[in-house]
Amino acid sequence: MTDQLTVSVLGTGIMGAAMARNLARAGHAVRVWNRTRAKAEPLTADGAHVAGTPEEAVRDADVVLTMLHDGPAALDVMREAAPGLRPGTAWVQSTTAGVEAIGPLAGFAREHGLVFFDAPVLGTRQPAEAGRLLVLAAGPADARHLVTPVFDAVGDRTVWTGEDGAEGSATRLKLVANSWVIAATNAAGEVLALAGALGVDPDHFFDAIAGGGLDMGYLRAKAALIREGRLTPPQFAVRTAAKDARLIVEAGERAGVRLDVAAAGADRLARAAARGHGEEDMAAAYYASFPEQPGT
Numbered sequence: 001m002t003d004q005l006t007v008s009v010l011g012t013g014i015m016g017a018a019m020a021r022n023l024a025r026a027g028h029a030v031r032v033w034n035r036t037r038a039k040a041e042p043l044t045a046d047g048a049h050v051a052g053t054p055e056e057a058v059r060d061a062d063v064v065l066t067m068l069h070d071g072p073a074a075l076d077v078m079r080e081a082a083p084g085l086r087p088g089t090a091w092v093q094s095t096t097a098g099v100e101a102i103g104p105l106a107g108f109a110r111e112h113g114l115v116f117f118d119a120p121v122l123g124t125r126q127p128a129e130a131g132r133l134l135v136l137a138a139g140p141a142d143a144r145h146l147v148t149p150v151f152d153a154v155g156d157r158t159v160w161t162g163e164d165g166a167e168g169s170a171t172r173l174k175l176v177a178n179s180w181v182i183a184a185t186n187a188a189g190e191v192l193a194l195a196g197a198l199g200v201d202p203d204h205f206f207d208a209i210a211g212g213g214l215d216m217g218y219l220r221a222k223a224a225l226i227r228e229g230r231l232t233p234p235q236f237a238v239r240t241a242a243k244d245a246r247l248i249v250e251a252g253e254r255a256g257v258r259l260d261v262a263a264a265g266a267d268r269l270a271r272a273a274a275r276g277h278g279e280e281d282m283a284a285a286y287y288a289s290f291p292e293q294p295g296t
Helices: 014-025 041-046 054-058 071-084 099-111 125-129 141-146 148-154 169-197 202-209 217-227 238-255 260-277 282-289
Strands: 006-010 029-033 063-066 090-093 115-118 133-138 155-162
Touching: 006 014, 006 054, 006 071, 014 029, 014 041, 014 125, 014 148, 029 041, 029 054, 054 071, 063 071, 071 099, 099 115, 099 169, 099 238, 115 169, 133 148, 133 169, 141 148, 148 155, 155 169, 169 202, 169 217, 169 238, 169 260, 169 282, 202 217, 217 282, 238 260, 238 282, 260 282
Parallel strands: 006 029, 006 063, 063 090, 090 115, 133 155
Antiparallel strands: 115 133
16 A cells, blocks of 8 residues: 555544645545535545545545544444445544443444554644644554554654554543643633632733743633634534533543542533533633623
């Protein structure tokens, strides 16, 4: 196999569209599919072919990449694609699927003779568009050459966590990392909400922590989105973050660990989504700090 591949991308939301675009720019033949076709159509300008069905998208592909909402969604779409799949195709499963979903996904791969890679990514819209995601991957060492060109196109670093994708080691690392991201994002919103309620100028807070161990670029970036009203287009949407937060809590429960901060964060994100902020940046969880009002 050459480094120029036929890659099928199933799911062209914020992350999937950016990954498909970078794969096309790297010279790969890219086919894309999305349940809402209009979200995939702009990728034709980058040379991607928009397929009408998952089956059409995966036919004769070297690599299938799934970037869908959750594990059940990924499994449903791959079942639709099944008639077009051929044994030996590499499946890069990049959906943040959760621990419990990995078994059924890996089982589907075995049933259809696919080479399964558990490969979620770390990063938001900007690094995705720049091809600078961090790929967390688990899969057979003797088949990694099949997917290395894909990982090189979408990310600037790959961390291998194991040789058996079915074990879900990459997904477990992704949940650990996301637990920190979500907690930090919620903390940024609460800092601004509390400052406003107490009549404290947020700039005084940032001056107080500047350059010290408590200072954090991510905190400043998320706070800026809130203060400047730049919550759309989202870097990472409230609705998706709420789903990930639930997966984190469920993983903790499954492992016998109580995650009070993660549980509170999941509730906070769900509340923000219910108030109409689901498609805004996850920093919009800030609005969950206030009594419900129209538009908040």
